[in-house]
Amino acid sequence: MVGLQQTGRKWQIWLGVMAAMVLSACQPSAAGKTANTAAPTGEAKQVLRIGYIGPSETAGGAVGWALHQGTLQTAVQPLGFAEVKEYVFPNGPDLNEALLSNKLDVGIFGDTPALTGEANRGGSTLIGFNSVANEAWLMGRPEIKQLADLHGKNIGVPNGSYMHRYVSGLIEQGLLKDVKLKFLLPRDAQAALSNGDIAAFAAPIQLGPQLQSLNFNTVDLASKHGLQGNSVIVARNAFLSEHPQFFKVFDQVRSAAAKDLRQQPDAYYAYYLKHTQYKEPIIRASFPMESFNAETFPAQGLKLLEGTKQFLLSQKIISKDFAIQDWQIKSE
Incomplete structure (x- = not known):
């Protein structure tokens, strides 16, 4: 069985890696256009920089919908932002490092890396949720029908993600025994499963149903154990101090976009x-x-967030406890 303390050390090592901002960058005002460029430095007063986890060309959710409609761009112009840009990352730890290194203003990513970053380094404020209770799919090779079939086998997980937290939770609960975790990005999961390098992969939204459609077995779901994740929205503390009106404007737009997309799901999809x-x-x-x-x-989002924090503490992945309410932005 993989040592959870060892897992924690590897997790923290990843948090120390500088974000390589050479991935696809999507400019919302030109949907579908991407450029291989680094996030600009020194442009914070001109460009609102939003990072999110791939593989899509937009963050999606209420924030993505607001960008698609142009309402967020219009709303932040009076605050001094000439444009809004999205930057895609392969995983949460890389995004977290970019945020805390002043290469981003706002981050949209899983609650596990967001909590880990705040506990270990601080510097961020929770300003909302882009989606709540995101499913994770434990997808297995044809011979893997149930959790017991994974005894003594390799399981792929994206390091530092809510899927990592989910599989570690199964280990903690004794539902997975004598397994070895192999850190893989979602883009490498299908090949690793097909080649037999791993017996199962903990897949995020989009990839889970995709692997189902390719006839890999659905071994387990995070929702069966209350181990789903959230997509949280955080901002740098320094950024919020520099732009005290930002949260009020941003949250009004995000909330309105969430209501609007739920009224027209076909248009959103x-x-x-x-x-x-x-x-x-x-x-x-x-x-x-x-x-x-x-x-x-x-x-529901806050309850799942608290559960994730307590898990991270219990496994010594983070050592500093803090109250979620203290992390939440204080609004008038």
């Missing part, structure tokens, strides 16, 4: 499908309408 290679059934399964919340801090 049509928009998102233009920015991803996945097919419509995959996207609908990955992003149910109920995951998009109009509230700034929905109760």
Whole structure:
């Protein structure tokens, strides 16, 4: 069985890696256009820089919908932002490092790396949720039918992600025994499963249903154990201090966008499908309408967030405890 302390050390090593901002960057005002460029430095007063986790060309959710409609760009112009740019990252730790290194202003990513970053280094504020209770799929090779079949085998997980937290939770609960975790990015999962390098992979939204469609077995789901993740929205403390009106403007736009997209799901899915290679059934399964919340801090999201924090503490992945309410932005 993989040592959880060893897992924690590897996790923290990844948090120390500088973000390589040479990945696709998507400019919302030109949907579908990408450029291989680094996030600009010194442009914070001119460009609002939003980072998110790939593989799609947009963050999606309420924030993505607001960018698609242009409402966020319009709303932040009076605050001094000439444009808004999205930057895609392969995983949470890389995004977290970019955020804390002043290469981003706002980050949209899983709650596990967001909590780990705040506990270990601080410097961020929780300003909302882009989606709540995101599913994770434990997808196995044809011979893997149930959790017990994974005894003594390799399981692939994206390091520092909510899928990592999910599989580690199964280990903690004794549902997975004598397994070895291999850190893999989602883009490498299908090949690793096909080649037999791993027996199963903990897949995020989009990839889970995609692997299902390719006839890999659904061994388990995070929702069966209350181990789903959230997509949280955080901002740098220094950025919020420099732009005290930003949160109020941003949250009003985000909330309105969430309400709007839930009223026209077909239009939302049509928009998102233009920015991803996945097919419509995959996207609908990955992003149910109920995951998009109009509230700034929905109760379900906060409950899952607290559960994730307590897990990270219990496994000594983080050593510093803090109150979620102290991390949340204080609004008037």
